[in-house]
């Protein structure tokens with residue numbers, strides 16, 4: 001929606017108002033056929049206005065949804081803290097997580113990591129693996145593992 005859409009709707013509404021005024025003020029002097037013609041024009045102008053206002057309504061709904069989505073992102077952004085190699089959500093001294101660094105940086109979604117034990121974590125969405133400070137090389141043989149994050 002832009003200002004042109006609103007201006008067009010207002011213009012249609014003004015046309016409808018002007019037509020109804022003409023019909024109202026000169027009903028006695030207008031022929032039946034002219035009145036019918038003016039009424040048809042009036043109905044057309046009202047239909048245009050209705051359609052344009054409907055477009056504006058849809059656009060406002062879409063914009064409200066987008067605003068809500070952005071507000072949610074800002075709220076989450078203020079709660080999320082990066083601690084290598086993953087994210088934590090911190091609210092009122094509560095720590096929740098850890099969450100996937102790749103998914104949050106890429107699509108702004110907090111995806112909980114699965115504990116693979118021994119300090120390694122896995123994301124079920126993007127399949128990334130993370131090793132935190134508790135990871136020990138001798139925990140298991142990982143010579144062929146797909147781990148992509150190290151501390």
Ligand SMILES: [Zn+2]
Nearest residue numbers: 100103123126
């Ligand atoms: Zn991920």
